[in-house]
Amino acid sequence: MYKYDNYDHKIVNERVEQFRDQTQRYLAGEIADEEFLPLRLQNGLYLQRLAPMLRIAVPYGMLSSAQVRKLAHISRVYDKGYVHFTTRQNIQLNWPALEEVPDILSELAEVEMHAIQTSGNCIRNTTTDQFAGVARDEIEDPRPWCELIRQWSTLHPEFAFLPRKFKIAVCGSEEDRAAFLLHDIGLQLVKNDAGELGFEVFVGGGLGRTPIIGSSIRKFLPKQHLLSYLDAILRVYNRFGNRDNKYKARIKILVKAWTPEVFAERVEAEWEHIKDGPSTLTDTEFARVKSFFPLPQYQTIDGADSAKQLATTASDNIAFSRWLDRNTQLQKQAGYRSVTLSLKPAGVAPGDVTDKQLETIADLADRYSFGELRATHNQNVVLTDVVESDLFELWQQAKQSGLATPTIGTINDMICCPGGDYCSLANAKSIPVAEAIQRKFSDLDYVYDLGDLELNISGCMNACGHHHIGHIGILGVDKKGKEWYQIQLGGSANKNAALGKVLGPSLSRDEITDGIEKLLDVYVENRIADESFLNTYQRIGIEKFKERVYASTT
Amino acid sequence: MPQLLKDNRVIEDSWTYLAEDAQSLPDGDLLLSYAQWQIFSDQIEAHRGNVGVVIEGNAEIEDIIEPLLKLPLIAINFPKFADGRGFSVASLLRDRYNYCGEIRAVGGFIRDQLYLLSRCGFNAFKFIEDIDLSEASKSLEDFSETYQVSADQENPLFRRR
Ligand code: HEM
Ligand code: SF4
Secondary structure, X not given: OOOOOHHHHHHHHHHHHHHHHHHHHHHOOXXXXXXXXXXXXXXXXXXXXXXXXXEEOOHHHEEEHHHHHHHHHHHHHHOOOEXXXXXXXXXXXXOOOHHHHHHHHHHHHXXXXXXXXXXXXXXXXXEEOOOOOOOOOEOXXXXXXXXXXXXXXXXXXXXXXXXXXXXXXXXXXXXOOOXXXXXXXXXXXXXXXXXXXXXXXXXXXXXXXXXXXXXXXXXXXXXXXXXXXXHHHHHHHHHHOOOXXXXXXXHHHHHHHHOHXXXXXXXXXXXXXXXXXXXXXXXXXXXHHHOOOOOOOOOOOOHHHHHHHHHHHHHOOHHHHHHHHHHEEEOOOOOEXXXXXXXXXXXXXXXXXXXXXXXXXXXXXXXXXXXXXXXXXXXXXXXXXXXXXXXXXXXXXXXXXXXXXXXXXOOOOOEEOOHHHOOOOOOOOOHHHHHHHHHHOOOHHHHHHHOOOOEEEEOOOOOOOOHHXXXXXXXXXXXXXXXXXXXXXXXXXOOOOEOOEEOOOOEEHHHHHHHHHHHHHHHHHHOXXXXXXXXXXXXXXXXXXXXXXXXXXX | OOEEEEOOEEEEOOEEEOOOOOOOOOOOEEEEEHHHHHHOHHHOOXXXXXXXXXXXXXXXXXXXXXXXXXXXXXXXXXXOOOOOHHHHHHHHHHHOOOXXXXXXXXXXXXXXXXXXXXXXXXXXXXXXXXXXXXXXXXXXXXXXXXXXXXXXXXXXXXXXX
């Protein structure tokens, strides 16, 4: 994992002091509300319906066990003893007191964490694949690139007051696990014919009110030019993005208005001037940053042997075998697996964890995964590099702490925004809907039979719960003061990213779980062999689903 | 005389805006809008005093900047502080056009932006409101280290580490 040197420490500490001073001046009435607003947002602080909310950056999802213990401590001392993992691999505290935020930030700085640019109209935390470094289909580890982008974007003087927020994602593998086509900039690591490393650059993707899939503006950007090219894109956007209407201010709207071709020309023209300048990355810097992401000291394990032993253990224990199936993943390295700890037990808001659970997670990471872990955009936690012979023990310990719900990638592993219970912008509640669905589909055999299924819920069209890219998406809408839910089908966030289609009129809260059940029935009746829900939908279209759901509601 | 912050010092501001309905250029240091500068361009040579121009963040400066570069002062207006276009315009003036005169922030920018503004090449700050300038100037020192290249930093941190 990246380790701060004196420079990084200094910058983060000075940011804490800057914010401490700003908070004091605000509390003393010297800074007006509307001026304090972007200052606090640039440091992740919202003032919400019930209390402030502090969003802490987890750069590209990587956490050390020491950081997780610190988060547990902070949640106990300054909050109500739990934190929330977000869909952007960040962590939120829901109840901090404004006056204490500077102290929280300085505690975070001790473990090389911060809340810089986790909100506001600036460049946000860069995200990537939770299996970076260990994925079997990896072209190149994206994390050193994410770290380079983190440093470049941190307190970038020119881009702190953009038209709108700005999100960058990096994908280093064949499969996309970072939803990079749905970001303002999506970077795909590629190799050219000469075997040199570079990026295909996509711009203008995003969810929210106007969901759009990103467009490729450059097929191959040699790696050393990454930062100057990003500067060029951001400069064009900063100067020409819409600033009159916040719903038209994301870069996706500019790219659409100009067309991706024209946008690309403007970027290239700008880049001509700064290309080959001092921002050109050096081999020394590549080597320095890369050295922070070494492969752990793997033992040589006989893969076949290890697999056999694991199969024997699993055959005696159905619960373990289910968990093994759904919650663990093979790695490049024989005899090792990545484990997903589920933060989605029924009855808890997806992504919420207690201070005790955080400490357990830290212990597990120390014991089984070299003291490191990753937050995922599906709001779970991943431990990589676990020796297969440790899995049974790990499972038992995770289970005791409620972290082993064996439903990863199924309908019960849903993404869900905080919705009407917490968020002032909501049209409808989302957490109770998630709970109702988890309760309705609690029969694990049925859930497994359904297989891979992404169900995403947002409480309003701002789309924090990514409903557009769920195989099944649920969107809260407000009709005459009542909560209704629109269903969308066929969304997906992988390389063939697609946005969901609206099924038909919205359903009431009472109808929603039955509606979902009917969708699943149509799938089960129509699937061929082990076809997934999404594939069946893509093959048979929306009509059959529609007929069934609306047939009996009249 | 009104004051401003320039090169990290509080000084008297000798410049005044040319009245909107002015028919000619009165003596003294004058700030003209870009439209006024076009109208009066043939009188500037003979003017007694300095002339500077105020441009907006949305200006396509590529098209207009050439003749302005010999002026001693270019002011960039912030319609409101959240409008960050001026940061890019100043960066372009310094980096691409090698402008060495005064770049002055005018309009709705706020104290807490001083550090970032100065990194982009602003060296003078004229606040709309009458605030304690020497107190505000502390914000110029918010950080002592920085990652990126900018008008005041030739090399990114990775080349200095
Ligand atoms: C607590 C109250 C919250 C409020 C008021 C809030 C507000 C918003 C708003 C207004 C947007 C839309 C911005 C836009 O695209 O124009 C947004 C986007 C987003 N929020 Fe939240 N949010 C909250 C909590 C959360 C939480 C807890 C998560 C994670 C689980 C989350 C994840 C996201 C994501 C991923 C987006 C990006 C959608 C995109 O790519 O456009 N938000 N949020
Ligand atoms: S989607 Fe809407 S309801 Fe849900 S957190 Fe975002 S803004 Fe709030």
